Amino acid sequence: MSGRLRTLAGTTASVLITLFGLTVVPFFIGRVMPIDPIVAILGDHAPPDVVARVRIELGLNRPLWYQFWIFFRNLIHLDLGRSVMTTHPVLHDIGRYFPATFELATAAMIVATLIGVPLGVLAAVRQGTRTDHVVRVFSLAGSSIPVFMLAMLSLVVFYAALGWLPRTGQVSVVYDGIVPRITGMLVIDAAITGHWNTFYNALLHLVQPALVLAYFSMAYITRMTRGFMLDALRGEYITTARAKGLSAARIVWRHAFGNIWVQLITVLALTYAGLLEGAVVTETVFSWPGLGQYLTNSLLNADMNAVLGSTLVIGIIYVFLNLLADVLYRLMDPRVR
């Protein structure tokens, strides 16, 4: 028991140190910026006495470590500053935009898992055959294709040529603003409140970005599943199972897969974290009103508080997903327990 407690304490300590480090990076990125923060707030023509006053108010006349202390103290009070672009506090903006990203990433994750895991298992079972090579090329292509290319391809095919799916955005203008905001995830909000037309429309809008993002992450899931399955299929218990005359499906799914799904959970959590990166580009192409688009817009408007705030929040989510992967693995794998 004390061993487990010590591991827990060690993990917590290292997460805390990492989180502290996470705050240092955006702070220093903010300080190397060639734009004078005072000019950014007041403009070029502010009178010198106002400039001097603001400099003192912002603590910019103080040493760097003191500035960091102010930055850190504000952070503890969940104050990431105000966005110049939206004039709202950055954290408020992030709370507004994040649910859409969460909705998109979760939809993509479900698709990627449902396709990627069986593909990986199939490739492992048929190792070295043509199926295996096709799966390998398919997944290598997934990790080589620029996300924006996939998004454009999808638009050309499903929107322009076939006309099956709507172009961009989260919902058509007609349905905009009808559904009351509950979770911020439009598809779910529409379903809860029974706005089925909006639900159907929003779901159609979700298909393209979700599929694009899913392919992006499927490559990794497939590759890892294949690797885990190959290792599992080499186990002696598999030979035993075969000798007992069990069916192939039972051996593959119950005996081999039953032993790798815990490892897979770790992979899925990591993939989920990686989706945040793909979401930046996907959301930009599909005008999806999520955190990624908020980040790109702030970048183009040199809205540094918003950029650093979203970077920090994404970093924190990333760390917690990693931690979650670690904890789940410890909880569920009897060998680690």
Next chain:
Amino acid sequence: MSAAPMTSGTSLRAWLLSDTPTSRRQAGWGRLYRLWCDLRANPLAMAGLITIVLLILAALAAPLLAPYSPDAQHLSNHLAPPSAAHWLGTDELGRDILSRLLWGGRITLGMVVSVVVLVAPVGLIVGCAAGYIGGLPDRVLMRVTDVFLAFPRLILALAFVAAITPGITSAIIAIALTAWPPYARIARAETLAIRNSDFIAATRLAGASRTRIILVHILPLSLGSLIVRVSLDMSSIILTAAALGFLGMGAQPPSPEWGAMVASARRFLVNAWWVPMMPAIAIFVASLAFNLLGDGLRDVLDPKQRS
């Protein structure tokens, strides 16, 4: 290797495959030759390698190969579909897309090479030193890499570029800053695996300095894993650079950098799909080629991970 092959190989081949190399040089070249033979047997990796060589040659020979100047505008002939005069069509200003792709290859490949040249030696030396010295420097280094690895690469690079100023140089610096931690991690892991070997102890007893042990004995042995990682990373670097260009944070518009070309042509997607699609395909081909090669190299250099 069991017996020397009895095929009608040339004397060079026999020298390379000798089971009893007489010099260190012969053993080294022999090892490389065997790796090359392994790699040659993997058609996908060879396809990747050939594509990369062709891309590099095309980029180097851009002034000779490009049929037009990359900046020559021809407004009356804008958004022209692929034809005999313009193999890949023309863009919104009537510039020849093929010529721009050839010149743009220099920028894209140049960025990749710059990042690797900046990052690989630093990661290697830092990782080996931390792994060998251990203690506090090692713990500090691992925490620092943790912090850098805690951000998705593209997002950290975006924040860096936004803070400096958008452009190719900033993009290279930003990608380099986000790319070094995995290299340091790998070099450290390799070092930990060999630091307690007998031959290191023997070298230490012989009076070799710490610097010498790290640089001469540990570093070369960590190189194999690092090369695999670099070649697999190339594709991710290409994609990050392209994404930066696409989001307007990398190379800026008149430049024929592939990501920037896609960004400025995106609005013509529905009417003239080839304008944004051609540079996107170029990025895809380059990135796929590096992935195929990296995959093959991993199988050859790191049989432990072969699956």
